[in-house]
Amino acid sequence: MNRLADATSPYLLQHADNPVDWYPWGEEAFAEARRRDVPLLISIGYAACHWCHVMAHESFEDEAIAALMNEKYVCVKVDREERPDVDAVYMAATQTMTGGGGWPMTVFATPEGKPFQAGTYYPPVERHGMPSFRQLLVAVDRAWGEIREDVLRAGDGLVAELAHNARVVARAEGVPDGEALGAAVGVLLREFDAERGGFGGAPKFPPSMTLEHLLRHHARTGEPAALAMVQATCAAMARGGMYDQLGGGFARYSVDAEWVVPHFEKMLYDNALLLRVYLHLWRATGDALALRVVNETADWMLRELRLGPDGGFASSLDADTDGVEGKFYAWDADQLMAVLGAEDAAWAASAFNVTPEGTFEHGLSVLQLLQDPDDAERYQSVRARLFEARREQRTAPGRDDKAVAAWNGLAVAALAEAGALTGRPELVDAARQTAEMLERVHWDDKASRLTRTSRDGVAGQQNPGVLEDYADVAEGLLALYAVTGETRWYRLAGKLLDVVLDEFRDEDGLFYDTASDGEALIFRPADPTDNATPGGTSAAAGALLTYGALTGSGRHREAAEQALRFTGALAERAPRFAGWGLAVAEALVDGPREVAVVGEAADAEKAAGLRAMHQAALAATAPGLVIAVTPPAGEVPDAAEAPELLRGRPAIAGEPTAYVCRGFVCQAPTTELSELRSQLA
Missing domain, CATH: 1.50.10.10 (Glycosyltransferase)
Structure with a gap:
C-alpha cells in the first residue's frame, strides 16, 4: 500500500493499492519534489467520477506506467470534494492552458506547485489524436530536463495571470436591479430548449439554481414565461432517464439533450x-x-x-457497478420478464419506454416515464416489484460516505x-x-x-x-x-x-x-x-x-x-x-419581505392558530422570504438572543399575530389568516 492507506477520503482509499507511490496533498510531497528536483504530478478527481475510475484502471494500476510516474515525478492524489480550493486553482490553470476542464484532472507543476502542463483524461495508448499517458509522461520529463527555464517562466507567468484574473473578475460592479433581472430572463428565453426543456445541448445538466431564479422572478413579477420554463424543464427531467424512476433521486446529468441517458453518479x-x-x-x-x-x-x-x-x-x-457504468439501473425486456412475468413485463416495457434496441448500451434501456400510466395501481405494483428485485439481485453502487x-x-x-x-x-x-x-x-x-x-x-x-x-x-x-x-x-x-x-x-x-x-x-x-x-x-x-x-x-x-x-x-x-x-x-x-409570527401556545386553540399563521407564511412564494417565529414551548431565549424581527412585536389581544415588512416599511399587524396571505401575495 502507498501513502494513501491512512486517508479518510474514500476516493483516496480507492488508490491506496495502486503501484503509484501517491502522496496526499501537503508539504511532504512538495518537500520531496524539491529534494529530488522533479516536477509534481497532481491528479485530481472524486469517488463517483466514471472517467477517474477508467484512468485509474488503465494507467494507475499498470505496473510499467506507475514505475515511470514514480521515477520521474512526485505524484499527488487530491479529492476535489475534500479540497475544492486546490481543485479551483488547478482547474483555472487547466482551463487557461487547454480551453476546457474536467475530471480526472492531470496537472504537472514545479516543486513550488506552479502548473506548466495540464489536461484531463489521457488514454494508455494513443487514441483519436490524443497522446497516450505514457507519451505525456516522457514528453514532460524531457521538457523539464532540456528547457527548464522556459518551463519555469511559463509557470510563473500563468500563476500571475490567474491571480490577476481572479481579482479583476470578482471586482466587477453592478448589483442587479429589476431591469437587469428582466434582461437575464430574456437571455434565458433565447437559450431555452422549448422542445425538450432545459438549456443548451448535450450534455445537459440540471439547471437547479437557474430554475430557482426563474421561480423567484415569476413570484415577484408574474412573468408567465419564467414559470413556463421551470415547468417544462422540471417535467422533462422528472420523466426522463436522469431521474431514477424506481428509487427516486437524480443522476448528475444527461449525456444527451433529451434527458434519456444519464451519467449515473448521484x-x-x-x-x-x-x-x-x-x-x-x-x-x-x-x-x-x-x-x-x-x-x-x-x-x-x-x-x-x-x-x-x-x-x-x-x-x-x-x-459504476462491478466496473460497468449504469449496470444497476438499466433493463431489457428479458430482465423485466424474469421479475414481472410476461403480461406485466410487456406493460412495464411500454410504460417505462424499454425498447427492443435499447435506449442505453448493449440493448439495455434506462427507465423513463414519459407520461403517467392510466392504471395507477398497476404502476405502483410494478414499480415496487422492480425496485425490490433491483435491491436484492443487483450490486448496489458504491457510496462515498x-x-x-x-x-x-x-x-x-x-x-x-x-x-x-x-x-x-x-x-x-x-x-x-x-x-x-x-x-x-x-x-x-x-x-x-x-x-x-x-x-x-x-x-x-x-x-x-x-x-x-x-x-x-x-x-x-x-x-x-x-x-x-x-x-x-x-x-x-x-x-x-x-x-x-x-x-x-x-x-x-x-x-x-x-x-x-x-x-x-x-x-x-x-x-x-x-x-x-x-x-x-x-x-x-x-x-x-x-x-x-x-x-x-x-x-x-x-x-x-x-x-x-x-x-x-x-x-x-x-x-x-x-x-x-x-x-x-x-x-x-423584492425587499426581501420579512414576516414575524408571534403568539402564545397557552391552549390548544391558540397553539393551532399560531401554527396556521406560521404555515401560511411558509407557504408564501415571495422571493427570499424571511420568517421569524415565536420559539417553541420550553425554549425561552434571552431577549438579546432573539432576532430583531421579533422584538417589540406583541401578540394583538393575545391572539396569534403576523407582522409583514418589505423594503423597511411594515404593514399593519394582522390576526387574520386571509389578511396575512393577502399581504404576502
Missing part, C-alpha cells in the same frame, strides 16, 4: 438543490408530479445517503422546508439531526472554524472549510430556524457569517473562497460564478441577506450587496452561470 448536492426547486414549484402551482418528485427524492436521500441516526448525509453514489459541510447545509435547507410544507415531520427531524451533526463534528466553537469534511463522525482536520461551507451551512441553519423557531440555529448561523465577514472578505468587500489565514496556494481563489452548486460568493450573499433581515444589520445587508456585484455583469451575458446570485438578487429587489 450527488447529494444535486438532489438537495433539485428537491428544493421541485418543492417551490409545487408550492407555486400545486403540480402533482413536482410533489411526487419531492417525496421520492427525500425518501431516496434518507434511504441511500443518510449516514445514521446521528445525522448527516454521504456525498454520492458511484456511477464522507460528509461535506456545504452539501449537508443544502440538505438541511431542503429537508426542513419540505417537511414543513408537505406535512412530513420526519424530514424536519432529519434536517435538525444533520444540523446537530454539523455543529457537533464540523464546528469548533473555540476556534470559530468550520471543517469541510468528516467521516465516521470524525472531522478531517486537513480539510478546512471554504466559503461555500460557511455560507451553505448558514443558509441551511436559517431555513431550519424559519421552520422550527429554534433560536440555536439562528445564533449558530450568525457565528458562521461573522467568520465569513472577518476572514473571507477583504477591505474592498471582495469575497475569497479561502480564509485569510488558510493555506497559501499558488493564488487565492475568488470565483463569483455559480456552477454545479451555488458559488461561495452568491451563497454568502443569500445567507447574509437573510440574516441581515432578521437582525436589521446594515453590515450584513451591505456585504450581501457587495457579494452580488459580479452577478450584474453576468445577468445579460451568461445568466446560467449566476443562477443562485440572480435568485438572491430577486430577493434583494
Whole structure:
C-alpha cells in the first residue's frame, strides 16, 4: 500500500493499492519534489467520477506506467470534494492552458506547485489524436530536463495571470436591479430548449439554481414565461432517464439533450438543490408530479445517503457497478420478464419506454416515464416489484460516505422546508439531526472554524472549510430556524457569517473562497460564478441577506450587496452561470419581505392558530422570504438572543399575530389568516 492507506477520503482509499507511490496533498510531497528536483504530478478527481475510475484502471494500476510516474515525478492524489480550493486553482490553470476542464484532472507543476502542463483524461495508448499517458509522461520529463527555464517562466507567468484574473473578475460592479433581472430572463428565453426543456445541448445538466431564479422572478413579477420554463424543464427531467424512476433521486446529468441517458453518479448536492426547486414549484402551482418528485427524492436521500441516526448525509453514489457504468439501473425486456412475468413485463416495457434496441448500451434501456400510466395501481405494483428485485439481485453502487459541510447545509435547507410544507415531520427531524451533526463534528466553537469534511463522525482536520461551507451551512441553519423557531440555529448561523465577514472578505468587500489565514496556494481563489452548486460568493450573499433581515444589520445587508456585484455583469451575458446570485438578487429587489409570527401556545386553540399563521407564511412564494417565529414551548431565549424581527412585536389581544415588512416599511399587524396571505401575495 502507498501513502494513501491512512486517508479518510474514500476516493483516496480507492488508490491506496495502486503501484503509484501517491502522496496526499501537503508539504511532504512538495518537500520531496524539491529534494529530488522533479516536477509534481497532481491528479485530481472524486469517488463517483466514471472517467477517474477508467484512468485509474488503465494507467494507475499498470505496473510499467506507475514505475515511470514514480521515477520521474512526485505524484499527488487530491479529492476535489475534500479540497475544492486546490481543485479551483488547478482547474483555472487547466482551463487557461487547454480551453476546457474536467475530471480526472492531470496537472504537472514545479516543486513550488506552479502548473506548466495540464489536461484531463489521457488514454494508455494513443487514441483519436490524443497522446497516450505514457507519451505525456516522457514528453514532460524531457521538457523539464532540456528547457527548464522556459518551463519555469511559463509557470510563473500563468500563476500571475490567474491571480490577476481572479481579482479583476470578482471586482466587477453592478448589483442587479429589476431591469437587469428582466434582461437575464430574456437571455434565458433565447437559450431555452422549448422542445425538450432545459438549456443548451448535450450534455445537459440540471439547471437547479437557474430554475430557482426563474421561480423567484415569476413570484415577484408574474412573468408567465419564467414559470413556463421551470415547468417544462422540471417535467422533462422528472420523466426522463436522469431521474431514477424506481428509487427516486437524480443522476448528475444527461449525456444527451433529451434527458434519456444519464451519467449515473448521484450527488447529494444535486438532489438537495433539485428537491428544493421541485418543492417551490409545487408550492407555486400545486403540480402533482413536482410533489411526487419531492417525496421520492427525500425518501431516496434518507434511504441511500443518510449516514445514521446521528445525522448527516454521504456525498454520492458511484456511477459504476462491478466496473460497468449504469449496470444497476438499466433493463431489457428479458430482465423485466424474469421479475414481472410476461403480461406485466410487456406493460412495464411500454410504460417505462424499454425498447427492443435499447435506449442505453448493449440493448439495455434506462427507465423513463414519459407520461403517467392510466392504471395507477398497476404502476405502483410494478414499480415496487422492480425496485425490490433491483435491491436484492443487483450490486448496489458504491457510496462515498464522507460528509461535506456545504452539501449537508443544502440538505438541511431542503429537508426542513419540505417537511414543513408537505406535512412530513420526519424530514424536519432529519434536517435538525444533520444540523446537530454539523455543529457537533464540523464546528469548533473555540476556534470559530468550520471543517469541510468528516467521516465516521470524525472531522478531517486537513480539510478546512471554504466559503461555500460557511455560507451553505448558514443558509441551511436559517431555513431550519424559519421552520422550527429554534433560536440555536439562528445564533449558530450568525457565528458562521461573522467568520465569513472577518476572514473571507477583504477591505474592498471582495469575497475569497479561502480564509485569510488558510493555506497559501499558488493564488487565492475568488470565483463569483455559480456552477454545479451555488458559488461561495452568491451563497454568502443569500445567507447574509437573510440574516441581515432578521437582525436589521446594515453590515450584513451591505456585504450581501457587495457579494452580488459580479452577478450584474453576468445577468445579460451568461445568466446560467449566476443562477443562485440572480435568485438572491430577486430577493434583494423584492425587499426581501420579512414576516414575524408571534403568539402564545397557552391552549390548544391558540397553539393551532399560531401554527396556521406560521404555515401560511411558509407557504408564501415571495422571493427570499424571511420568517421569524415565536420559539417553541420550553425554549425561552434571552431577549438579546432573539432576532430583531421579533422584538417589540406583541401578540394583538393575545391572539396569534403576523407582522409583514418589505423594503423597511411594515404593514399593519394582522390576526387574520386571509389578511396575512393577502399581504404576502
